[in-house]
Amino acid sequence: MTSNTAETKQAGSGTVRLAANQYGKAENHVVRVYRDSARHSIRDLNVTSQLRGDFELAHTEGDNEHVVATDTQKNTVFAKAKENGIESPEQFLLGLADHFTSNFDWVTGGRWAAEEYGWSRINDHDHSFYKSAPEIRTAVVMRNGDRDIVISGFYDLTVLKTTASGFVGYPKDKYTTLPETEDRILATDIATRWRYNTTDIDYDATYKRVKEIILETFTDHYSYALQHTLYQMAEKVIASVPEIDEIKFSCPNKHHFLYDLERFDIDNPNEVFHAADRPYGLIEATVARADVELDERDWIGIAGFC
Numbered sequence: 001m002t003s004n005t006a007e008t009k010q011a012g013s014g015t016v017r018l019a020a021n022q023y024g025k026a027e028n029h030v031v032r033v034y035r036d037s038a039r040h041s042i043r044d045l046n047v048t049s050q051l052r053g054d055f056e057l058a059h060t061e062g063d064n065e066h067v068v069a070t071d072t073q074k075n076t077v078f079a080k081a082k083e084n085g086i087e088s089p090e091q092f093l094l095g096l097a098d099h100f101t102s103n104f105d106w107v108t109g110g111r112w113a114a115e116e117y118g119w120s121r122i123n124d125h126d127h128s129f130y131k132s133a134p135e136i137r138t139a140v141v142m143r144n145g146d147r148d149i150v151i152s153g154f155y156d157l158t159v160l161k162t163t164a165s166g167f168v169g170y171p172k173d174k175y176t177t178l179p180e181t182e183d184r185i186l187a188t189d190i191a192t193r194w195r196y197n198t199t200d201i202d203y204d205a206t207y208k209r210v211k212e213i214i215l216e217t218f219t220d221h222y223s224y225a226l227q228h229t230l231y232q233m234a235e236k237v238i239a240s241v242p243e244i245d246e247i248k249f250s251c252p253n254k255h256h257f258l259y260d261l262e263r264f265d266i267d268n269p270n271e272v273f274h275a276a277d278r279p280y281g282l283i284e285a286t287v288a289r290a291d292v293e294l295d296e297r298d299w300i301g302i303a304g305f306c
């Protein structure tokens with residue numbers, strides 16, 4: 001029988017080595033009810049926990065001594081929902097990061113992510129709710145040693161304005177058919193993520209504020225293009241929230257084409273549109289505080305943004 005240590009294996013094969021790895025339990029859907037009084041409240045989160053650290057022998061040798069089971073990670077999510085409560089998705093994920101990195105020496109970090117679904121009271125009822133948030137809130141905590149990165153956001157916030165948007169001045173070549181317009185519908189599903197430069201923050205209040213700024217900005221200017229609108233949203237968020245250094249947007253341009261009613265001798269002064277679902281423009285941008293160095297590694301694992 002040959003020796004079965006990691007060194008022997010590495011020395012023996014020499015052709016490969018273990019590089020990046022992480023593992024855990026994905027999509028633990030936890031609903032936390034607060035029922036300390038007759039007026040209940042809820043938080044509804046879908047949580048993914050993944051650990052990083054020294055898991056070399058699990059991969060190279062089949063030695064599970066360091067492998068905190070994904071089943072244990074799942075149970076921890078539910079236990080912490082009771083023990084810590086869910087003050088905010090970000091705070092909850094930071095609590096998971098603390099738990100795993102302080103209880104297992106070889107866990108040096110990880111990635112904890114959540115989506116949150118928003119509920120409101122039905123007619124201000126004490127314990128009956130309806131799913132009310134149009135958007136899905138997102139949060140990611142990445143811990144690497146003593147460095148934490150917290151990235152928050154949302155997706156699927158659909159907005160539309162019926163005027164104060166146009167698209168002119170673009171280059172025309174032999175393939176260009178799009179007519180210029182100074183009065184069109186602008187519609188998109190906003191997906192955004194922003195990176196905090198601190199963990200000392202009221203995440204729920206800041207989330208609310210960022211969403212308000214984004215919505216307000218959508219309304220408050222004449223849009224020369226979706227690019228122009230996204231940039232202004234980003235600029236206002238960064239100007240208003242000193243704890244945010246960087247924000248990304250990924251937004252479809254949901255085209256609304258004026259329907260041709262002339263064929264039926266009917267006038268159509270920007271009143272009847274065909275809402276086409278595809279293809280769609282796809283406009284993405286990252287906007288950062290001017291004097292802050294960016295590190296693309298902060299965004300590893302966050303798909304769908306540039």
Ligand SMILES: O=c1[nH]c(=O)c2[nH]c(=O)[nH]c2[nH]1
Nearest residue numbers: 167178224225226227253281
């Ligand atoms: O806001 C827009 N940005 C574009 O880049 C573009 N391209 C296009 O055909 N329509 C639009 N609208």
